[in-house]
Amino acid sequence: MADGLTHLNARGEAHIVDIAGKPATRRRAVAQARIVGQPQTIATIMGGSLKKGDALAVARIAGIMAAKKTAELIPLCHPIPLTKVSVEIAEHGEDAILIVATAETTGQTGVEMEALVAASTAALTLYDMAKAIDRAMVVTDICLMEKSGGKSGDFVRA
Amino acid sequence: MADGLTHLNARGEAHIVDIAGKPATRRRAVAQARIVGQPQTIATIMGGSLKKGDALAVARIAGIMAAKKTAELIPLCHPIPLTKVSVEIAEHGEDAILIVATAETTGQTGVEMEALVAASTAALTLYDMAKAIDRAMVVTDICLMEKSGGKSGDFVRA
Amino acid sequence: MADGLTHLNARGEAHIVDIAGKPATRRRAVAQARIVGQPQTIATIMGGSLKKGDALAVARIAGIMAAKKTAELIPLCHPIPLTKVSVEIAEHGEDAILIVATAETTGQTGVEMEALVAASTAALTLYDMAKAIDRAMVVTDICLMEKSGGKSGDFVRA
Amino acid sequence: MADGLTHLNARGEAHIVDIAGKPATRRRAVAQARIVGQPQTIATIMGGSLKKGDALAVARIAGIMAAKKTAELIPLCHPIPLTKVSVEIAEHGEDAILIVATAETTGQTGVEMEALVAASTAALTLYDMAKAIDRAMVVTDICLMEKSGGKSGDFVRA
Amino acid sequence: MADGLTHLNARGEAHIVDIAGKPATRRRAVAQARIVGQPQTIATIMGGSLKKGDALAVARIAGIMAAKKTAELIPLCHPIPLTKVSVEIAEHGEDAILIVATAETTGQTGVEMEALVAASTAALTLYDMAKAIDRAMVVTDICLMEKSGGKSGDFVRA
Amino acid sequence: MADGLTHLNARGEAHIVDIAGKPATRRRAVAQARIVGQPQTIATIMGGSLKKGDALAVARIAGIMAAKKTAELIPLCHPIPLTKVSVEIAEHGEDAILIVATAETTGQTGVEMEALVAASTAALTLYDMAKAIDRAMVVTDICLMEKSGGKSGDFVRA
Numbered sequence: 001m002a003d004g005l006t007h008l009n010a011r012g013e014a015h016i017v018d019i020a021g022k023p024a025t026r027r028r029a030v031a032q033a034r035i036v037g038q039p040q041t042i043a044t045i046m047g048g049s050l051k052k053g054d055a056l057a058v059a060r061i062a063g064i065m066a067a068k069k070t071a072e073l074i075p076l077c078h079p080i081p082l083t084k085v086s087v088e089i090a091e092h093g094e095d096a097i098l099i100v101a102t103a104e105t106t107g108q109t110g111v112e113m114e115a116l117v118a119a120s121t122a123a124l125t126l127y128d129m130a131k132a133i134d135r136a137m138v139v140t141d142i143c144l145m146e147k148s149g150g151k152s153g154d155f156v157r158a
Numbered sequence: 159m160a161d162g163l164t165h166l167n168a169r170g171e172a173h174i175v176d177i178a179g180k181p182a183t184r185r186r187a188v189a190q191a192r193i194v195g196q197p198q199t200i201a202t203i204m205g206g207s208l209k210k211g212d213a214l215a216v217a218r219i220a221g222i223m224a225a226k227k228t229a230e231l232i233p234l235c236h237p238i239p240l241t242k243v244s245v246e247i248a249e250h251g252e253d254a255i256l257i258v259a260t261a262e263t264t265g266q267t268g269v270e271m272e273a274l275v276a277a278s279t280a281a282l283t284l285y286d287m288a289k290a291i292d293r294a295m296v297v298t299d300i301c302l303m304e305k306s307g308g309k310s311g312d313f314v315r316a
Numbered sequence: 317m318a319d320g321l322t323h324l325n326a327r328g329e330a331h332i333v334d335i336a337g338k339p340a341t342r343r344r345a346v347a348q349a350r351i352v353g354q355p356q357t358i359a360t361i362m363g364g365s366l367k368k369g370d371a372l373a374v375a376r377i378a379g380i381m382a383a384k385k386t387a388e389l390i391p392l393c394h395p396i397p398l399t400k401v402s403v404e405i406a407e408h409g410e411d412a413i414l415i416v417a418t419a420e421t422t423g424q425t426g427v428e429m430e431a432l433v434a435a436s437t438a439a440l441t442l443y444d445m446a447k448a449i450d451r452a453m454v455v456t457d458i459c460l461m462e463k464s465g466g467k468s469g470d471f472v473r474a
Numbered sequence: 475m476a477d478g479l480t481h482l483n484a485r486g487e488a489h490i491v492d493i494a495g496k497p498a499t500r501r502r503a504v505a506q507a508r509i510v511g512q513p514q515t516i517a518t519i520m521g522g523s524l525k526k527g528d529a530l531a532v533a534r535i536a537g538i539m540a541a542k543k544t545a546e547l548i549p550l551c552h553p554i555p556l557t558k559v560s561v562e563i564a565e566h567g568e569d570a571i572l573i574v575a576t577a578e579t580t581g582q583t584g585v586e587m588e589a590l591v592a593a594s595t596a597a598l599t600l601y602d603m604a605k606a607i608d609r610a611m612v613v614t615d616i617c618l619m620e621k622s623g624g625k626s627g628d629f630v631r632a
Numbered sequence: 633m634a635d636g637l638t639h640l641n642a643r644g645e646a647h648i649v650d651i652a653g654k655p656a657t658r659r660r661a662v663a664q665a666r667i668v669g670q671p672q673t674i675a676t677i678m679g680g681s682l683k684k685g686d687a688l689a690v691a692r693i694a695g696i697m698a699a700k701k702t703a704e705l706i707p708l709c710h711p712i713p714l715t716k717v718s719v720e721i722a723e724h725g726e727d728a729i730l731i732v733a734t735a736e737t738t739g740q741t742g743v744e745m746e747a748l749v750a751a752s753t754a755a756l757t758l759y760d761m762a763k764a765i766d767r768a769m770v771v772t773d774i775c776l777m778e779k780s781g782g783k784s785g786d787f788v789r790a
Numbered sequence: 791m792a793d794g795l796t797h798l799n800a801r802g803e804a805h806i807v808d809i810a811g812k813p814a815t816r817r818r819a820v821a822q823a824r825i826v827g828q829p830q831t832i833a834t835i836m837g838g839s840l841k842k843g844d845a846l847a848v849a850r851i852a853g854i855m856a857a858k859k860t861a862e863l864i865p866l867c868h869p870i871p872l873t874k875v876s877v878e879i880a881e882h883g884e885d886a887i888l889i890v891a892t893a894e895t896t897g898q899t900g901v902e903m904e905a906l907v908a909a910s911t912a913a914l915t916l917y918d919m920a921k922a923i924d925r926a927m928v929v930t931d932i933c934l935m936e937k938s939g940g941k942s943g944d945f946v947r948a
Contacts, residue, residue, distance in 0.1 A: 538865060
């Protein structure tokens with residue numbers, strides 16, 4: 001380990017760390033992302049229930065499918081058979097949308113990265129659909145909200 | 159188009175919009191992401207040139223490879239043959255790291271999403287490597303910095 | 317070519333055929349698939365506009381994303397930069413749903429497989445969501461409806 | 475659950491359903507697809523054992539590899555570590571070919587979708603190889619033939 | 633460029649190099665791989681025309697499909713729309729099999745990596761199928777045989 | 791099984807063999823690859839510790855990420871949840887670089903192919919980065935060095 005970075009060995013070389021000795025436990029992680037834009041853009045995305053069409057569904061599914069690709073995207077992540085993934089999208093003030101992604105597995109390592117990848121991909125998908133009307137939108141506050149399971153203990157964002 | 163969301167048709171249904179009539183022009187996009195953490199974490203990631211090992215390289219390559227996967231991640235993105243991708247990572251104050259990704263193509267649609275996916279994936283990869291020592295880190299300020307090429311005109315973040 | 321199968325050479329060996337000498341033309345293909353089930357199942361999937369939730373959107377996006385994966389799925393397909401993809405889903409009698417997928421490109425080979433993959437994947441996605449209530453549903457009548465562009469001439473199903 | 479669609483929550487939003495509480499059992503699914511065409515086309519594909527070359531092998535392998543990609547194609551499918559996949563292809567009357575795919579796993583959810591994706595992809599691969607001589611071929615009768623394992627009970631098509 | 637390594641910039645950082653200024657020309661590369669094993673193993677793989685079954689077809693298709701994945705595997709490769717791919721497999725003395733892969737495109741960069749990835753993946757696929765009877769087999773002599781197109785000039789192995 | 795090729799059935803047809811009856815054991819495989827080139831090329835790649843930049847890291851990460859893609863590349867491989875992957879790269883005489891890849895899992899089948907894919911992809915990635923200065927380099931001696939776990943017994947290359 002180089003200075004506490006568990007994914008690097010003593011020579012600083014990247015590797016996928018050995019988890020074979022860890023017990024399989026039930027693990028859960030919740031992550032969020034926010035996308036901030038003009039109130040008009042936010043209203044257009046969130047729409048009324050009839051007008052909005054597929055916009056939120058596209059983002060939700062993009063997040064869910066990206067969670068399943070996490071080990072392809074994050075080089076040193078272990079492949080994990082997810083047992084549950086969900087993505088919730090809600091208005092967050094007049095100028096923002098909040099995305100909350102939950103991932104679960106029963107396994108030897110946690111699913112923080114899966115939840116983070118789901119939340120950030122859903123947010124970028126909203127950006128993609130609305131960028132023609134508001135190219136300046138910002139995806140922000142991508143972070144882990146809570147995790148449970150595994151020997152490193154539970155985490156709840158203060 | 160539903161309320162200005164170009165990726166939805168008049169009935170609100172998602173589709174990949176027709177770009178066959180657009181001319182192929184040279185296009186470039188620059189996006190950024192920031193990761194904010196404890197000063198000690200940031201110092202560990204950035205390290206001295208000998209100690210740091212592969213950490214920044216892993217993030218750089220993760221960003222580059224993710225850019226090539228953009229059309230797999232963002233459901234309504236066109237597949238684009240990128241002609242250049244780069245990811246730069248630098249310390250940004252004592253508690254943050256700034257990632258700047260550049261993507262280029264010669265084609266019928268822009269590469270904003272490719273640059274954004276590269277920047278956000280590089281940031282999440284840094285999180286993955288350092289999360290054992292600082293689970294509370296936040297990836298933030300993911301946004302387009304500039305784009306050029308295409309009929310929608312150039313964009314430079316104010 | 318073995319007996320007219322263009323994807324096999326004179327020794328019967330599979331290969332991706334050479335298209336470098338063909339001109340790039342605008343190409344379009346429309347394919348369909350039908351899913352047949354109990355009237356109750358069809359009504360549940362199609363639902364009322366408020367109740368249906370994401371069901372049709374999930375199928376639509378699955379079809380669109382699968383079209384972009386065609387060259388990964390069909391071994392001898394050329395990779396093609398699609399310029400447009402859409403998937404339409406409509407009730408087709410009380411016991412069936414009709415899916416129509418359209419793919420377009422400007423290139424040296426056609427997009428029939430992309431349209432067929434989109435239609436069949438959208439249909440299988442509907443099956444996946446409804447299989448808990450009607451495991452006996454059948455996906456049927458997957459076929460090319462029309463194509464245009466390229467030297468083999470236009471095709472319209474009789 | 476929205477009207478019995480298990481993949482949608484009470485608000486109609488798509489998610490990957492929680493299977494963590496389900497026991498891991500041995501599961502098996504068999505699915506079929508048929509491709510119907512001109513007798514001349516069917517004879518060309520099936521060929522004599524020496525003339526046929528790689529045609530059936532290409533379709534078989536396409537089906538097997540697609541089964542492993544099921545969770546990438548069907549948005550709400552769980553990733554599943556398959557323990558067996560096979561695809562059998564046989565003439566079915568003078569104007570059709572029958573494809574039968576079998577998938578197995580030991581896990582918390584079934585492999586119906588894996589078998590269906592294998593059968594339909596093998597059929598579409600045959601279409602791809604023969605489309606130059608018979609563009610009107612139809613892929614049809616894609617359905618589950620039997621499944622076993624899991625609490626929803628066994629299924630055998632009547 | 634760091635010491636002549638074109639994929640690293642002046643600071644030694646990896647990037648996908650800019651090819652936008654290069655003309656699109658017709659490009660072709662031929663690569664080989666050899667697999668060496670016990671004569672009995674080689675005979676079993678190559679078999680008689682009736683007995684061999686799908687073995688060579690599986691390797692051929694694996695090579696072809698891997699060529700299309702080159703930009704996913706080799707981090708700094710540009711995505712390239714291949715116009716032709718073929719893989720030929722032949723006995724090479726009693727203790728070896730020779731694989732020759734050809735890749736072609738019309739584009740701004742070469743297809744050497746695509747041909748090399750096809751040849752090596754076909755060889756590893758043969759190893760996979762025969763490893764139960766000869767685990768000591770070696771894949772060797774993976775190299776570029778010739779290339780043409782592009783400004784760096786033609787190459788023919790001496 | 792056709793002549794001892796376990797991946798073919800009695801009719802010579804490819805399939806993914808049934809492993810459901812095998813016990814899950816801890817499995818480990820080590821594979822190597824060598825790349826041979828001009829001494830000047832080898833020195834440029836290996837560089838001094840400050841000058842080398844990302845070259846070795848790119849190859850290491852390419853190998854690690856490819857190991858996770860093994861079941862996508864090798865048609866009849868089972869998908870395997872790897873518990874550890876590492877790739878080591880060292881000078882091997884003045885004209886060669888030696889790559890050693892280790893893969894581990896706890897499961898019903900071995901990880902030889904994962905280790906071999908990692909080693910060969912890392913080697914090809916080094917070729918890609920250095921090909922502009924030495925197109926004649928050869929990747930060679932790709933072989934299994936040792937394996938343990940599973941009923942076929944341990945293997946150590948003589």
